[in-house]
Amino acid sequence: MSYFNKITDIYNHIAEGSAMDAFEEYYAEDVTMVLEDGTEVDGKDANRQRENEFFSSVEEFHGIEIKGITANEDEGITAVESTMTVTFKGADGPMDLEQVAVQHWSGKQITTERFYGTQNS
Template identity: 35%
Template sequence: MSPLLARIQGLNALVLDGKALETFELYYHPDVVVQENEQSLTVGKDANRRREQEFFDAITQFRGAEIRDVAVGDEMTVVVWHYDYTHREWGVRNYTQASVQHWQDGLIVREQFFYGS
């Protein structure tokens, strides 16, 4: 197994176990840049941890998350997720999302999420 595949599988396992916020300490660079679709960039591990915490705090009902596919390239991984939940502001969300991670020295330095509205 490649080291990068092991890293993304470890990250995914934490997310599936409800420990998404713990992934920041293990897998994200201090200066990570994260982007939702084409929205504004969120820069830094602390800012992204806060963004994720706000997202999880707004979930009123969680019905599931499932990994549909994983691809590993040269310092890049892609995970295709399917999510089903209800969000306080957005309502019922049931969709597929591609998450693209760019890695450097075993840490994610850039991540972008692609999904429909």
């Protein structure tokens, strides 16, 4: 499967509410995720916990719009621009999370992912 197809599958999982299934399949045990503020989170266990905390803070998922997906098949790099609309628990209403995520792959799994984004209520 091409990197383009793999990253598309991940975002299909997000849209369908099964993001953690994609996380388990596509992320390496030693993955490093770099958050919007530059914080690095190392390891699948730490990132699984962080992802679960995010999803448990969401009261309602309104959807995700994929604005663009690209892949450099030779270098194993993908990037996705998206907007996810969610309502967080205790919030007054929905919020748009605009994000660009860049993934570096080794074989079948993501080893590094970096996020760039903004939040608009």
